[in-house]
Amino acid sequence: MIVLSIIGFVHFYFEAGRRWLAYAAIAFRLLALLLNFATGVNLNFQDVTGLGRATLWGGVVVAVPVGIPNAWQIFAQIGNLLLVVFVVDASITLWRRGDSVARRRALLVGGSIVLCVVVVASFGALIVAGAVHAPTILTPGFLVVVLAMGYELSWDVIAAAQLTAKLRTSEISLRASEEQFRAVVESVPNAILLVDGQGKVTLTNPQAQALFGYAREEMVGRPVELLIPQWHLSAHETYHQSYAADARPPVMGVARELYALHKDGSEVPVEMVLKPMQTVDASFVLVSLVDVTERRQNERTAARQRDEISHLSRVAMLGELSGSIAHEINQPLMGILSNAQAAQRFLARDDVNLDEVREILVDIVEDDKRAGEVIRRLRALLKKGEVQNRPLDINSVVDDVMRLARNDLMNRDVAVSTELTPDLPPVVGDQIQLQQVLLNLVMNACEAMEAVSGTPQVHIRTRRADGGGVEMSVSDRGGGIPPGDLERIFEPFVTTKEHGIGLGLSICHTIIIAHGGRLWAENIGGGAMFRCTLPLSDHAE
Ligand code: ADP
Secondary structure, three states, X not given: OHHHHHHHHHXXXXXXXXXXXXXXXXXXXXXXXHHXXXXXXXXXXXXXXXXXXXXXXXXXXXXXEEEEEOOOHHHHHHHHHHHHHHHHHHHHHHHHOOOHHHHXXXXXXXXXXXXXXXXXXXXXXXXXXOOOOOOOOOHHHHHHHHHHHHHHHHHHHHHHHHHHHHHHHHHHHHHHHHHHHHHHHHHOXXXXXXXXXXXXXXXXXXXXXXXXXXXXXXXXXXEHHHHOOHHHHHHHHHHHXXXXXXXXXXXXXXXXXXXXXXXXXXXXXXXXXXXXXXXXXXXXXXXXXXXXXXXXXXXXHHHHHHHHHHHHHHHHHHHHHHHHHHHHHHHHHHHHHHHHHHHHHHHXXXXXXXXXHHHHHHXXXXXXXXXXXXXXXXXXXHOXXXXXXXXXXXXXXXXXXXXXXXXHHHHOOOEXXXXXXXXXOOEEEOHHHHHXXXXXXXXXXXXXXXXXXXXXXXXXXXXEOOOOOEEEEEEOXXXXXXXXXXXXXXXXOOOOOOOOOOOHHHHHHHHHHHOOOXXXXXXXXXXXXXXXXEXXXXXXX
């Protein structure tokens, strides 16, 4: 029993020891037990020949057997040796784990067991051999082992008590932080869902219940797909995959519209943030959603208002140009008139030269086309149409504007030079709005040069932008812009002109930003330069 207990204790308490050694030690001990009954008087004596007397401490006298030792005892000794080897081996393994508790345990428990087994076994052998006169009592020896075990175990009891106390406090703080988490989740304005690794909703807050129209019990335990419109599902998977690949918490639904599916089947535009959460045994994703219905409506209203203002400003600008535009139309009309009169004169003659009349008619048609073109461009700018973003050649924008403003620029004695890079890749944008921007920049440039002496000169340049896309710039030889105002001039109602409103540049800026581009001003030696970049269309190479 003692041998079994020691082996069991060492095995479970040290979490070490070779099994075969343990089995071998047990097998030899069992064999010794059998031999104890099968051979001699017992395993110690082949024969007991007499009784000796031994005096113990304190003068107590006890009878001890005297006889021939049993040779089969060797099996018990082998068993003891195996037990010692097993315990030494297990203690070494424990010692190698390195921490102080393991080392103390290996030394104290392992050491005392080995010592006691060795002492008890040798002592017993000496008594049987008749070298020592003493009773063969094992108890005192193993008492030391029990004491060592008890000492060690009492440490464990204390540690367990401390651990329990710690566990209780951490349980309390866990409950407190759980309550805090719940309170935060319940009180934030966002709709919150906690989704587990299987895609099932495990937690919702009242805002989520309001957003989706389900009661808590209707959502918890159900797959999250319940809350996503069918047509979104494949996109949702892509989101998840890209999210898993790159675990930034992206805000979704900003660049691309994202919808939540309400219980009644309606779709609610939302913005979504995902945050992975890891517990010991499971992973979750915290989904935070904001209903952006109102924001989207406001954005749409703002966009409509922006378009209306930009249209108004376009009309106002064309009002300023009306004199020179009238002239643009008048010229071909005059041509038509004089050509028609000439034709009438030719036809009044007797010898009508039909070839000449034909030539005149060709001229009339040409002039008519010219006038028609001017009117077409004017109508396009005056019309309050939908913004149409499509791939376009930025040089054609410059051409259109030049045709419209040519006369005005000539009247103002402004020399215009252009530097248009041929074969630029198409940008994506609204032709009319981009014309409006360029027209505005050109007219501002003319106005800036009115106050300064020297030849007024405007230079328009198109080229590939440094960071990709296409750049269009307008530079002049006016007074430039005070460095502190370089950014401010794009704010609404900032003007230095007596009759200015200060809306032109702000509208241009809004238009370019809405095109995904950039518009900024720089001072160049003797004037200002306005540069605008536009992103390339997807169709561009
Ligand atoms: P407005 O023309 O009604 O003043 P804008 O928004 O077009 O409104 O221009 C705002 C201000 O920016 C102008 O008042 C002027 O001071 C400055 N500005 C615009 N273009 C130029 C330029 N090419 N050179 C110098 N200053 C300019």
